[in-house]
Amino acid sequence: MVSRRRPERAKRRLAVIAVLIVSMVATLAGRLYYVQLLDPNKPVQTAGRLHxxxxxxxxxxxxxxxxxxxxxxxxxxxxxxxxxxxxxxxxxxxxxxxxxxxxxxxxxxxxxxxxxxxxxxxxxxxxxxxxxxxxxxxxxxxxxxxxxxxxxxxxxxxxxxxxxxxxxxxxxxxxxxxxxxxxxxxxxxxxxxxxxxxxxxxxxxxxxxxxxxxxxxxxxxxxxxxxxxxxxxxxxxxxxxxxxxxxxxxxSIDANVQRLAEQSLAKQIADSRAKGKPATSGSVVVMDPNTGRVIAAASYPSYDPQLFVGGISSSNYAALTSPTANDPLLSRAIAGQYAPGSTFKLITSSSAVMHQEISLSGTYACPGSLAIDGRVKTNFESESFGYPISLQDALGYSCDTFFYAPAANEFYADQSRITAGQKPNEYLQKMASAYGVGLAPGLDVPAAEQAAGGYADRDTRLARWKANRAQYCADAKHGFPQVADRAQRSYLTQLASENCTDGWRYRAGDNADMSIGQGETTVSPLQLAVAYSALVNGGRIWEPRLGWAIVNGAGKVVSTINPKLRNRVPVSQSVLNYIADSLSFSRGWAVSGAFAYLNSPYRNQIGGKTGTAEVFGHQDTSWLATWGPVSKDAHGATRARFVIVGMVEQAGTGATAAGPMLKRIWDGLFGVGGPAVVPGTRPATVLPKIAPQVQVSR
Amino acid sequence: MTLLARDPRAPFALTPTVLPLERRVRGYDWILIAAALALALIGAVLVWAATRQAGGNPQGFLYRHLFNVLVAGALLVATSRLDARLLRLFGPVAYVASLIGLLAVFVVGSTVNGAHAWIRLGGGFELQPSEFMKLGMIVGMAVLFARRERDDAPPTTLDVLMAIGLVAVPLALVMLQPDLGSAMVLGAAAFGVLVAAGVRARWTIGLLALAVLGAVLAVKGGLLADYQLARFSSFMHPGHDVQGAAYNVTQAHIAIANGGLFGTGLFHGPQTSGGFVPEQQTDFVFSVAGEEFGLIGGSAVIALFAVLCWRGLRIARGADTAGRLVAVGVVCWIAFQAFQNIGMNLGLTPVTGLPLPFVSYGGSSMFAQGLAIGLLQAVRRRAVAAA
The missing domain is CATH 3.90.1310.10 (Penicillin-binding protein 2a (Domain 2))
Structure with a gap:
């Protein structure tokens, strides 16, 4: 019994395995038959093909x-x-x-x-x-x-x-x-x-x-x-x-103007340095105010893009990015942002006049100093006039204290509105924004390479304070034990303590600072050129363009690139005319920007506004925004064919550094002291003919 | 010498050479040997066809394959002369020795095609211990289940657990290499032995379910190496990545499909002579048969494996418990490996690096299979002698 059952079970088990094996054999044979003879979608023989x-x-x-x-x-x-x-x-x-x-x-x-x-x-x-x-x-x-x-x-x-x-x-x-x-x-x-x-x-x-x-x-x-x-x-x-x-x-770059701008910028840096100024960097922007096209944009220091062809060597890259090189890769004309100083008075005047804070027919005091909010603010080198002056003279002589009063008044009026539960008007800030300050200029270069500039107002102050209050208060509480100098330490601690409790406050002094392009107010040279373009183009704010057209290999224009009209500044043409006329270099000594141009034959055809921006811990930034040649259109509006903005960091007043720098460019445009760099002192208006590409034979 | 040979309990019952020829060859299964030899010689031709245009000596692989066949033949003869009753003695030794070989891979092994499975011996020779492990495991299991010769009941839970332990150790080591193909063969052979040993169905079915679950978890849980997953997904979606993981399968499929009934003739297969099928002398050797010898040639190879399995199972039927389990284990091993290998050539199963037994080029597998066939002969000779 026992000996019979055992072999029986063993045989049964072997049969199971045999069945498994038979089914495997059958599966393979069937599949082989299918693949070789039956499959209607046989893969195509590709062995003869070369890949x-x-x-x-x-x-x-x-x-x-x-x-x-x-x-x-x-x-x-x-x-x-x-x-x-x-x-x-x-x-x-x-x-x-x-x-x-x-x-x-x-x-x-x-x-x-x-x-x-x-x-x-x-x-x-x-x-x-x-x-x-x-x-x-x-x-x-x-x-x-x-x-x-x-x-x-x-x-x-x-x-x-x-x-x-x-x-x-x-x-x-x-x-x-x-x-x-x-x-x-x-x-x-x-x-x-x-x-x-x-x-x-x-x-x-x-x-x-x-x-x-x-x-x-x-x-x-x-x-x-x-x-x-x-x-x-x-x-x-x-x-x-x-x-x-x-x-x-x-x-829209004009190589001749660009070259002249770069040479003049480099010469100015050298000249200012020769006069003992640091003159660390500078830039020039030349624009066609009527089209919004950029004709030249120069920045100093610069670099050779050829170094990057085929990959830049690590030693060259290290040299370009070393701290002593002073950021030659930075396009200061477009990506740099600086306090604009008095060049900002275009915006301040626009706002003050349009909001009836200043009358074009009125005269106002220009004292050597003025106390605002308990702090004394002075004119540049405490210049003063013993009698009230008009806006025209305030712009021409660039009186700061003239603009403090309306700015402070506007501030207090806004404070009253806030007390009354209303929103502040912040006219000055709104006008700055209308002129493009604080907004990306929308130039056709990568977004990261263009500065938006900025200004202070109540909201941003509050937001910043909320974000940093904890740090301010912690610093105020702990003092600055890491700072060795005792006076410095107590100053910093005091500052932190003020920021901790009052850092959210926007004060009258802040508004006064803004009115003369100081404090937290910054613009890029390109932005200033766009703002001044509005002065001489009927108030149009462009999103400027460097590209003009894309032309294919056959020499055909594939697309035309046009500057975008972003907005018009809310300033009447008569006010724009007034400001432009006030700053015409034909007024000679009465306009600070004209000093370098008193003997220029084209003096009566251009105008400009200087700026001397104070930068904490540095020497002044020299600014000059100019336009010309000036004409009146059929409606009597002031027009110009070029706007040129120049600035040199740590080079002194606008008249002494940026003035002569831009003069050399105007000389070239007018053909003074040499051949004109552009025919007829006009920007190019027609696209150049581009020859069809020649196929390089290999 | 003669005295020793006649004593059934003699420990080393090597048949004396002085015996008459009729006695010395008695008990051999000649059909089994012929089938294995036929496969090995067909393999030689296929390996030759697959490698003669690869550069270097056109007959280099052929000669080395034939050399491997000779060595395997010698191993076969030597093994066949062992007394199968001594399995209990050399079974554990074989198991432990092959396990040591497998462990050695982790110390001195080298990596080929993603698996850390080879030991370089020097002089161009390499050993793949997992091939010997298959045989070692089968013998080890057979000895385990044959311990209680007189017990008629199914193996006890303890026996089964010990067997599982016996399988788990090499299985885990092979998985670690990672050599999924060998692991699957080990599993299949172990499964065959368990079934043949009469282990209760709840165990075998339970283990089968566990294996399926484990496979699913391995695929889902990222236990597989990237190349294994790539092969698996290329199996699921053929034509998806023709230049990558699915390339082998696609090229082998083209080769076999275009063989037709009679094939292109030796050396005339465009896929084979063009060298389009990577690893064609090893894992994809069947595609040479399919392309150059067509359905006839391919069927012949499959038929030879069928014959091999049939003879193996016949030997199992006539053998004692240990012999039966060894024979079933070897048959399951070869059958499953052949199925898996031909299946991947035909696009039936996922690509796992497994040679086609006897046919593929490769020393370690050939030697292990020589030993296995020799062992089957020894089992049969013992059965014939006992009858």
Whole structure:
């Protein structure tokens, strides 16, 4: 019984396994039969086909030209020496002799070259070739003529070595308009994440116009197709798709004006330094107030964008970004923000007159000093007039105390409104905003590269205090034990204590500060140019543009880029005329900005407002905002063809530094002391003709 | 010598060489040997076809495959001469030895195709201990269940738990390499042994359910390596990533599908001679048969495996408990591995790096299978001698 049951169960179990195995065999046989004979969708035999490998041929970037068609950025060709590793591998000595000859030619070692051309893999560390294995490896970019001759004349000695022509961006003007044009760089992993169409060999615009119009400038990469056998070796060359150069960007920059502005700025920095001023930096903006186009934007110090072509060396980059270099990469004309000083009185006057705080026919005191809120505020160098003066003279002589009274009165009126449960009017702040202060200017460069400027008002004060109160109060409580100096320590503690309890307060003195472009008021030179453009264009505030048009390879205009009219300042034309007339240099000594221009033949055709902005711990910033040549339109409105704003940091008064700096530019525009830099003292009004691109043959 | 050979309880019953030929060859299953040899020789041709254009010596892989076959043959002969009654003696030794080999991988092993499973021996030779572990585990389990020869009841819970422990250790080590394919084969062979040992259905079905649950958790819970998941997902969505993980499968599929009934003829398969199917001499060797010998050739290979399994199960039927379990284990091992390998060539199963037994190029698997067939012969010879 027992001995019978055991084999029975064992057999049953074996049968189970046999059934499993039979079903597996049947499954395989059935599937094989299906795959080989029945499947209606048999995969197509592809073994005979060669795969295509593609080598990306980077497209030359589009040119950037000025408003008269002169190139600001174009392309140059460079010879790149490449080595085809597969050809070398096929040689009897696997290319050792070719590599050693090349090494001698290039002044390197055979071993180093061999490493450079070996494709990277987990077992091959850098230096190694990061591209496709079938792709010729570039070993020397921008090869010298001696090297290219040696290789091309003795081709038989260099099998697998080829010369490729590549195009690289070139800056014919050197540093000319560097900040506006911006620099380029090699595509990195982040760029590829954002745009999958980018390849490693592409160049991408990093800043300025190169970044803003990158899509148009980049062009379409070409492809060189190589046929690959199953093992991935190239067996023949396939069809080529030539690279398509990027479109041309026409800008409103006038190279001549830009150059003149840069030279004058550099000269002024040198002159001011010669007079013992630090003159650390400066900028100039030239605008067409009628179109909102930027004609020149110069910043000092500057840099050479050529350094970035093909990747900037770490030593060059370190030099550009070192603290002693003073931020040469910063486009101060557009991204810098500074206290505007008296140039802000355009806005203060507009507000005070439009809100009946000052009458155009009235006269008001201009004392040497004025106490506001218990604090004494003085005129520049305590100048004073013993009699009441008109707004015209207050603007011309740039009297500060003249504007304090209406600013303080406006403040107290607002305080009364608040007490009465009403919202403050804050007319001055609203007018500043209408002129564009505190708002991004909307220029066609990346948003991060343009400053919005700003000013203080009750809301921002309160918000800032709420955000920082804890810190103020903590500092007030603990004192500043880390500060060694006792007086300094008690000053800081006192300040923190005031901020802790009263930091939210907006005071009459703050409003007075704002009225003369001080305190927390800041603008960029570009913003000031936009504001002064409104003065001489009927009150229009532009979102200015540097780009003018995009022209394709056939020379056809693909799109025109137009400045956007953002708003009109709420100031009547008669008031604008009054302000412009008050500041006309024809008034001679009565206008502070005219000092440098008293003997200029075009003196009567231009006007301007100086600014001497005090900066805590630094010497004054010198400002001058000018316009001209002035004319009256059919409605009697004051018009000008150019607005030029200049500033030099730590250079003294507006009349002494910015004055002569801008005079040299006006001289050039009017053709005084040399040929005129623009014909007829007019900005370009028609797009230049752009010749069709010539396809670079490879 | 003769005295020793006739004593049934002699510990080392190597058959003396002086015995007449008829005695020495008695009890061998020649059909089994012929099937294995046929597979190995077909393998030689397929390996040759797959590798002759890869550069280097066109016959290099062929010669090394034939050398492997010779060594495996020698191992087969030597193993077949062991007395199967001594399983109890050498079973544990084989188990422990192969386990040590598996552990050694973690100390001195090297990585091939994502799995840390090889030991470099020098001189170009490499050993993959997991191949020997399959046999070691089967023998170990057989000895465990055969301890109580007289017990007619199904194995006790303790026996089953011990068996599970016996399986779990190598399984875990192989998973750590990670070598999913070998782990699956170990599981399949162990399952076969458990079934054959008469373990109650609640155990076998429960373990099967546990394995499925474990697989699901491994896929969902990220226990698998990225390349394993990629292979798995390429199996689920073929054609999704033709240049990546699914490339092998796609190319093998093209090769087999275009073989048709008679195939393209030796050396005339465009996929094979073009070198389109990566790992074609090892994991994808079946695609050579499918392309160059068509349905006829492919079916012949499958049929030979069927014959092999049939003969193996026949040996199991006639053997004592230990012999039966060893035979079933070996049959399940080879059957499952062949199924899994041919299945992945045909797009039926996910890609796991497993060679096709006897056919694929590779020393370790060939040697282990030589030992296994030898062991089956020893079991049969013992049964014939006892009958």
């Amino acid at each position: 295509d490998g593609t080598i990306v041929v980077p497209a030359p970037r589009g040119q950037i030209v000025d408003s008269r068609g002169r190139p600001l950025v174009d392309n140059t060709s460079a010879q790149v020496l490449t080595v085809n590793r597969e050809t070398l591998q096929g040689l009897p000595d696997h290319g050792t002799s070719v590599l050693s000859r090349l090494a001698a030619l290039l002044g390197t070692t055979t071993a180093a070259l061999a490493k450079e051309i070996t494709p990277c893999s987990p077992t091959v560390p850098a230096p190694c070739w990061t591209g496709e294995p079938y792709q010729p490896v570039p070993i020397a970019s921008n090869a010298s003529t001696a090297v290219t001759l040696a290789v091309s004349e003795h081709r038989e000695r260099y099998p697998g070595v080829a010369l490729q022509t590549v195009t690289l961006p070139r800056y014919p003007g050197g540093t000319l308009a560097a900040h506006v044009l911006g620099y380029t760089g090699a595509v990195n992993a982040d760029d590829k994440k954002k745009n999958a169409a980018l390849t490693d060999s592409d160049t991408i615009g990093r800043t300025g116009l190169e970044a803003q119009y990158d899509a148009a400038l980049r062009g379409i990469d070409g492809q060189q197709v190589v046929r690959l056998n199953p093992q991935g070796s190239a067996v023949s060359a396939g069809a080529d798709v030539p690279a398509q150069q990027g479109d041309t960007l026409v800008t």
